[in-house]
Amino acid sequence: MTQRKYRVIQWATGVVGQAALKHFIENPVIDLVGVAVTNPDKLGKxxxxxxxxxxxxxxxxDNVEALVALDADCVFFAGLVKDLDLFERLLRSGKNIVSPAGPFFPTDRYKADFDRLEAACAAGGTSFHGCGVHPGFSGDILPLTLTRLMNRVDLIEVTEVIDKIRNPMVYTEMMGFGRDPEELLxxxxxxxxxxxxxxxxxxMVVEGLGKSIERLTTRLEVATAIQDIPYSLGIGLPDTGVVKQGTVAGQHFEWTAWADGKPLIVYHFYWVMGEHVTPQWLTGPSCYKxxxxxxxxLExxxxxxxxxxxxxxxxGLPWTGLVGATAVPAVCDAAPGxxxxxDLGIVQPKGLVR
Structure with missing residues (x-):
């Protein structure tokens, strides 16, 4: 069976971008035609x-003009934050976009962003798809699919648990670990x-169940270190900092969507610096639940x-890259917008069996 090949530009090569880049290089239905980087150490490689x-x-x-001018079917944008000006240029130039940076699903709050993207898609005959694992797969596709196994749904809880000692990330410092608990709260x-x-x-989940979100509430609680906790910002890297005893060593964010006057879906985020914290929220490996x-x-x-x-x-980060990378052919084949x-339905990834 012969298959169409898709010409792809990889934009940004952090952990998410590298997972997608590796997939594109190894996937026989993908032709990698460009790679955009911002790190000077990666230029020319x-x-x-x-x-x-x-x-x-x-x-x-890092030549943006040359990349925009390339003949490509799709840009996989893995930058840390969305860049609507760049997105508009790429879409108008005839390139579809898959973006783990979002925006993800149209809401009133981001209507202006989606209006801009819709106009650019119409001008370029292209499509835009915001994707990810959370927000994304673990918090929408997965729970909505699982509701097919239910007779009645009372409440859906989606939990992200990350042990940031066993799974170090560059986000550790920017997320406020090591701060005074009262100050962070x-x-x-x-x-x-x-x-x-x-x-x-x-x-996506609430409306898929025939309801609408009436309000969104948030809550934050913290855990503290019971001893000094050294940490690294990456696997294999030396320790670069210390969370001092008594400072923030765990954070639990809880976001709740209400429907019919009661909670319908709750997102929990437990980010913990290992085991030497109180209260101790870790009850198993880092995961989504x-x-x-x-x-x-059901669980x-x-x-x-x-x-x-x-x-x-x-x-979580490699999956963020892969859930978008495997959707590239489907997005390229979709109608503009x-x-x-x-809209994608059940994506049937191409080139995985090889």
């Missing part, structure tokens, strides 16, 4: 070198806009497989 693969002949660049490090970025996933209360009750855990070290790694998970 072959795309294969960036992910430990043989040379591809595609050289990393009064002025959280996580953006006040964050719950609304996840509202699209909540809306979906619990559906109703008839019959599913989504986690990495056991690695060579006997541990289960937290794969905003393409949500609901």
């Amino acid at each position: 072959d795309a294969g070198d960036l992910v430990g693969l043989p040379p591809t002949g595609v050289i990393a660049t 009064a002025n959280p490090s996580r953006s006040a806009e964050a719950p609304y970025a996840f509202e699209g996933s909540m809306r 979906v619990a559906i209360h109703g008839d019959p009750p 599913v855990h989504l986690m990495g497989g056991i690695g060579e070290d006997g541990e289960r790694p937290f794969l 905003i393409v949500t998970h609901l």
Whole structure:
């Protein structure tokens, strides 16, 4: 069977971008035609070198104009934050976009953003798809699919648990670990806009169940270190900091979407700096968990497989890259406009069996 090949530009090569880049290089239905980087150390390097693969002949660049001018079917944008000006240029130039940076699912709060993207899609005959694991797969596609196994749904809880000692990330410092507990509760490090970025996933589930979100509430509690906790910002890197005893070593964010006067879907985020904290929220490996209360009750855990070290790694960031990368052909084949998970339906990834 012959298959169409899709010409793809990888934009940004952090952990998420590297997972997608590796997939594009190894997938036989993808032609990698460009790689955008911002790190000077990566400029001029072959795309294969960036992910430990043989040379591809595609050289990393920061030349935006040259990338916009490339003949490509899709740009996989893995920057940390959305860039609507760039998105408009790319869409108008005839390139579809898959973006783990969002925006994800149309809500009133981000209507202006989606209006801009819709206009650019119409001008370029292209599609835009915001995707991810959370917001995204674990908080919308997965729970909504699982409701097919329910007779009655009373409450859906989606929980993200990350042990940031076993699974270090660059976000540790920016998220306020090591701060005074009362100070962080009064002025959280996580953006006040964050719950609304996840509202699209909540809306997808709530409206999929025939209801609408009446209000969105938030709550934050913290855990503290019972001893000094050294930490690293990446696997294999030396310790770069210490969370002092008595400072913030755990955060539990709780965001609730209400319907018919009661909670219908709750997102929990437990971020913990290992075991030497109080209260201790860790009860197992880092994972995503979906619990559906109703008839019959249901619970599913989504986690990495056991690695060579006997541990289960937290794969949230690589999965964020892959859930978007595997949707690229479907987005390219979709009708022009905003393409949500609901529009894509059951994605049938191409090139995975090889």
